[in-house]
Amino acid sequence: MLFALSLIAVLGDLLLLLQIVEERELFKKPEGKPRKAVIIVPLRGEDPSFEEHVQSLLNQDHPDYELYYIIDSDEAEFQKQRLSRYNVNYIVSERLCERCSGKVNAIIFAAKKFRGKVIVIADSDTVYPKSWLKDMTAALENNLASTTFTWPKPLRLSLRNLLRAGFWTFGFESQALGGRFLYGGSMAFRENFFDDDVLKDLSDEWCDDCALTRIIKKKKGSIGYVACSMPLNVFDERELWLWSKKEARAVGMYSRKGAYAFMLVVAIMVALLLAYLITFNFIYITPYLLWIVKNIIRGIKYGIDSLIPAFMSVPALYFSIPVMISALRDKTVYWRGKVYSTGL
DSSP states (O other): OHHHHHHHHHHHHHHHHHHHHHHGGGGSOOSSOOOOEEEEEEEOSOOTTHHHHHHHHHTOOOSSEEEEEEEOGGGHHHHHHHHTTSSOEEEEOOOOOSSSOHHHHHHHHHHHHTTTSEEEEEOTTEEOOTTHHHHHHHGGGSOSEEEOOOEEEESSOOHHHHHHHHHHTTHHHHHHTTOOOOBTTEEEEOTTOOOHHHHHHHTTOSOHHHHHHHHHHHTTOOEEEOGGGOOEEEEOOSOHHHHHHHHHHHHHHHOHHHHHHHHHHHHHHHHHHHHHHHHOOGGGGHHHHHHHHHHHHHTGGGGGGGHHHHHHHHHHHHHHHHHHHHHHHOOEEEETTEEEEOOO
């Protein structure tokens, strides 16, 4: 048994080294010219570092774009007061779908208003590098849509924040292994994407990026990945379990097989740790070390902010076990104060 685990550890090391090398391709600048675009930001509740977020979108190194915040009607006065401190446009959305989430409703509303334009979707809890919009729209030259995952930045060193930072890195795994999917905090779409069929398809969905990924696959379109302009997700997590279940549920909607494959990887990592605790043979923990190195390299542009998520990605592996089991069994998710049925 231990011999078999030794072989698995060596194979794991080789696969991780190969992944590290191949991931560098994801960070290349996209080919193509930047396109005129409209950035929309669905806005609900409050987020830390909101001013830094707004300024990052106002200061994009892009020749021609507009920025609009899409506000739910039940928060209109509150959000208008917040946004009055900044020189930004905002629109109060109408309710256009009954079963969809607030974010999906905001996307449908904005897509109808800005039909025929390149639409880029951003999140209010994220800070964007200056090159983000230019690279996201340039990637549309050869793709129907483009996306990039964010790097996590906890505001405080609480246990919940540390676990979320580590858990967040798992979103990069599928992208790195070629399983392209859209990430809701950074999505761009060609001018002709949001037609009537797409909007109708979206109207029953709670998960915006899950549904849009499925629609693009149905259209046989490609998704460009823009890791070179990876944004920074800033958070101070207060509802870790509910947030983690929502994220894990979304993974299950992207690919249930992928979710089970990830759980198998976690089970192997657990077995390797147990083997090390029994034998104290260094070979069993080398995959853990390479796992950390892999994540440091991913977030290296953020300097010291790359370290916490990288090191916490290891304990987050164990945290992910009960989260994934619960998420795959539960048919509801909690998101920004509301509960949604996932229908799966």
